[in-house]
Amino acid sequence: VRTIRIGLLGCGTVGGGFVRLLERNRSLIRQRAEAELEITRILVRDLEKRRDGIDRSLLTVRAEDVVRNGVDIVVELIGGTEPARSYIREALATRKHVITANKAVLAHAGRDLLELAAIHRVRLGFEASVCGAIPVVRVIRDGLAGNRVRSITAIVNGTCNYILNRMGESGAQFDDALREAQAKGLAEADATLDIDGEDAAQKITILARLAFGSLETRWLRREGIRQVTPEDHLRAASQGSVVRQVVSAREHDGTIELEVGPRLLPLQHPLARVRGEGNGVILQTDAAGELVLYGAGAGSLPSASSVLADLVEIARAL
Ligand SMILES: NC(=O)c1ccc[n+]([C@@H]2O[C@H](COP(=O)([O-])OP(=O)(O)OC[C@H]3O[C@@H](n4cnc5c(N)ncnc54)[C@H](OP(=O)(O)O)[C@@H]3O)[C@@H](O)[C@H]2O)c1
Numbered sequence: 001v002r003t004i005r006i007g008l009l010g011c012g013t014v015g016g017g018f019v020r021l022l023e024r025n026r027s028l029i030r031q032r033a034e035a036e037l038e039i040t041r042i043l044v045r046d047l048e049k050r051r052d053g054i055d056r057s058l059l060t061v062r063a064e065d066v067v068r069n070g071v072d073i074v075v076e077l078i079g080g081t082e083p084a085r086s087y088i089r090e091a092l093a094t095r096k097h098v099i100t101a102n103k104a105v106l107a108h109a110g111r112d113l114l115e116l117a118a119i120h121r122v123r124l125g126f127e128a129s130v131c132g133a134i135p136v137v138r139v140i141r142d143g144l145a146g147n148r149v150r151s152i153t154a155i156v157n158g159t160c161n162y163i164l165n166r167m168g169e170s171g172a173q174f175d176d177a178l179r180e181a182q183a184k185g186l187a188e189a190d191a192t193l194d195i196d197g198e199d200a201a202q203k204i205t206i207l208a209r210l211a212f213g214s215l216e217t218r219w220l221r222r223e224g225i226r227q228v229t230p231e232d233h234l235r236a237a238s239q240g241s242v243v244r245q246v247v248s249a250r251e252h253d254g255t256i257e258l259e260v261g262p263r264l265l266p267l268q269h270p271l272a273r274v275r276g277e278g279n280g281v282i283l284q285t286d287a288a289g290e291l292v293l294y295g296a297g298a299g300s301l302p303s304a305s306s307v308l309a310d311l312v313e314i315a316r317a318l
Helices: 013-024 026-033 063-067 084-093 103-119 136-143 158-170 174-183 198-212 230-238 300-317
Strands: 003-009 036-043 073-076 097-100 149-155 216-222 241-252 255-266 278-285 290-296
Touching: 003 013, 003 063, 003 084, 013 026, 013 036, 013 300, 026 036, 026 300, 036 063, 063 084, 073 084, 073 300, 084 097, 084 103, 097 103, 097 300, 103 198, 136 198, 136 278, 136 290, 149 198, 158 174, 158 230, 158 241, 158 278, 198 216, 198 241, 198 255, 230 241
Parallel strands: 003 036, 003 073, 073 097, 216 255
Antiparallel strands: 149 241, 149 278, 241 255, 278 290
16 A cells, blocks of 8 residues: 655644544545555644644654655645745645645635646645535535536634524623633634634635636625624514524626625524534535535534545545
């Protein structure tokens, strides 16, 4: 069996889950990838931190040990725009395939990075960057390759969905529902990117580019959920609706129109069924009709599942 060497950047929630999942399903993954997948080095910031189930001898704080060290595939699970973007660029430029879960980097520099990957004839996998475990990138890119996508309507931020669900169910104030999400580990201490809609904006940008190509984008609306009150939920309930943070994208007159913000959804709307920190996506297409996908939008193993999907696909092709 061939051995494919993987350099891992980051070993936090998703990185740690990735290492554990690769270990847990090792023989299945070996069969499917038709190769042995071996993690050769793991970049972290803090060598002393406790990391259950991680071979400490693989840890390093030097990125060059991971990116330059004769690896075939680099998996970037650090997050943020820098230094992640530079590491991805360096890996692609030295002809390594790259897999990333980093929506921030993709929303800001995705086009450049895809171009760089094409120039060097390597792959850039990003299934885990949008909607955690839901394989929506594959559905749009492969499953719907013969279709024209008419629109995407989705719940892509689990933190906001949890907060709005809690407010609707219990009458909680926004701040209390946010604190609850933080106590459950669903929201960062600084949840600004989630509740102000930036995270959702990044994700719908990535999906829209996949579905509609490189047209200009135009924001029709870009709002967070801070201003949603318990009274808004009561009013929605009296109309048989719920309030949810919804993103959408459609092509109109040669531009991609994007929206992010709180929206009223009738209870029978497919996205009104997305509970807690889940995600959901509705795709309207010309041939396949309507497709609805639901699943875990984040979390260690759900996100690792999507990283592994890219890894097995790339490994098979090597
Ligand atoms: N969490 C989720 O559920 C989820 C879901 C889908 C996608 N994502 C995306 O996945 C990526 C990783 O998220 P995460 O939640 O796993 O983050 P995390 O738990 O904060 O882990 C980040 C890891 O990267 C390392 N790191 C951070 N900055 C570094 C630097 N400058 N140099 C070297 N190492 C650095 C950290 O090292 P230390 O361990 O030493 O601190 C840590 O191991 C992000 O792009 C995120 O948007 C996350």
